[in-house]
Amino acid sequence: MEAQLQVKVISNEIVKPSCPTPPERRTRKLSFLDESFPAIHMPLLLVYTGKKEFTKPPLYDSPIITSLKTSLSETLTQFYPLARRLENEYTVSCNDQGIPFIVTSVDGQLNDYLNSPRKLDYLGSKFLPPLDILSLGELPITTVVPLAFQVNLFECGGVVIGSFGIHKLVDAISMLNFLKYWTAHASGRYSSLVQPDFDTIIRVFPPLSDNARVRISGGSGSSDDATGATGLSQHLNLPIKVVAKSFKFNNVDIKKLKVEGTSETVPNPTSFAVVVGFVWKHVIKAILSNDNDDNTSDDDPQAAIPTALTFGANLRSRTRPPLSMQSMGNIVACLHARLDYEHGNFSIYLN
Structure with a gap:
């Protein structure tokens, strides 16, 4: 083509x-x-x-x-x-x-x-x-x-x-x-x-x-x-390798993910949350799978695998009082979630 x-x-x-x-x-x-x-x-x-x-x-x-x-x-x-x-x-x-x-x-x-x-x-x-x-x-x-x-x-x-x-x-x-x-x-x-x-x-x-x-x-x-x-x-010029992937999620798939992602702490998960959580979960699984292929043990200190999720959050509805959605400019903040995996334990940090 x-x-x-x-x-x-x-x-x-x-x-x-x-x-x-x-x-x-x-x-x-x-x-x-x-x-x-x-x-x-x-x-x-x-x-x-x-x-x-x-x-x-x-x-x-x-x-x-x-x-x-x-x-x-x-x-x-x-x-x-x-x-x-x-x-x-x-x-x-x-x-x-x-x-x-x-x-x-x-x-x-x-x-x-x-x-x-x-x-x-x-x-x-x-x-x-x-x-x-x-x-x-x-x-x-x-x-x-x-x-x-x-x-x-x-x-x-x-x-x-x-x-x-x-x-x-x-x-x-x-x-x-x-x-x-x-x-x-x-x-x-x-x-x-x-x-x-x-x-x-x-x-x-x-x-x-x-x-x-x-x-x-x-x-x-x-x-x-x-x-x-x-x-x-x-x-x-950042010394990192960026890999772009594309995935399709239809309405039926997203509804299933919402059911799976519903809990006492998150009774009404959003489409964004369940899709991002699903992708992040499988990225971590792929990393762990690759490490196992390399014969890396969970008891090995080198098994520390931090992964980070960064996304923008709209501040318009989060200010007091809220701002109009027609407000122009960069009314946004970057939020970060980091997951560390070491010695078989997961730790999540938010900031």
């Missing part, structure tokens, strides 16, 4: 907000939480199947693609910081530069790629916007593009929309809010949505003062020469 995979760029343009940003919003300070995030990008893939009308020629001039671009432009007006550029590590310069919008045509059937054992390679390398348009790496942070989309159209009518969103400005909930607005604009249901809130995070988690930044960083606190070195390139 690799030889048949042909992704051809049909159009590559910049989509700008439909209305200019008001003067009072031209410069925007970031919250303390947003300041703490590096300029790395989160990948996202949205998969749609069976829409033959997407493939009617010419692709780049079809009513659906035109609608996507128009509604994206309208959405960027509401989510104005995402169409701008970072002035430094602490400030967004709202200059309405716009974001990349790429349309491609893909040979073959979408299901062939979704069912392939190498689907993560295909999806991650072919159907996301190219990294070079994001200006990552050693370039000044002022050139980093905060958001980009690539619409991939398949012969069968399937569509994969790939995107990168900069984590310094948005978390997963913020990105979900953006996509809801874009969908509503494209379908004409915009009037039913609540406006995004960019001000609450500044009020609840105000920006650090220059003096506070100096105390935390131990430096001058200036970011005039800030570069993307704090971003993706730095993280890719």
Whole structure:
């Protein structure tokens, strides 16, 4: 199937907000939480199947693609910081530069790629916007593009929309809010949505003062020469091997896991909890199995096998008082669970 995979760029343009940003919003300070995030990008893939009308020629001039671009432009007006550029590590310069919008045509059937054992390679390398348009790496942070989309159209009518969103400005909930607005604009249901809130995070988690930044960083606190070195390139140099796997769980499977995971201490386990617990459990089993194959004894001190689970938790519903789900920014905390296995005993630590 690799030889048949042909992704051809049909159009590559910049989509700008439909209305200019008001003067009072031209410069925007970031919250303390947003300041703490590096300029790395989160990948996202949205998969749609069976829409033959997407493939009617010419692709780049079809009513659906035109609608996507128009509604994206309208959405960027509401989510104005995402169409701008970072002035430094602490400030967004709202200059309405716009974001990349790429349309491609893909040979073959979408299901062939979704069912392939190498689907993560295909999806991650072919159907996301190219990294070079994001200006990552050693370039000044002022050139980093905060958001980009690539619409991939398949012969069968399937569509994969790939995107990168900069984590310094948005978390997963913020990105979900953006996509809801874009969908509503494209379908004409915009009037039913609540406006995004960019001000609450500044009020609840105000920006650090220059003096506070100096105390935390131990430096001058200036970011005039800030570069993307704090971003993706730095993280890719970590001396670890990352393995990505994909698993499918249908509703029946998840219901069974919930029954198995119900106990006095957890009477109503969530779908997230039971699926993550199931995967983590079997990762540990695989590690122990490999150790047994290597003839490692439980009595051997070298049998200590720590595994860690890290995930983001939405803080909006956990603050007092709770924040609106329309609150934009990185209102999230990283939680960690560590399980140590040594001498036949398991210990779990949470922080």
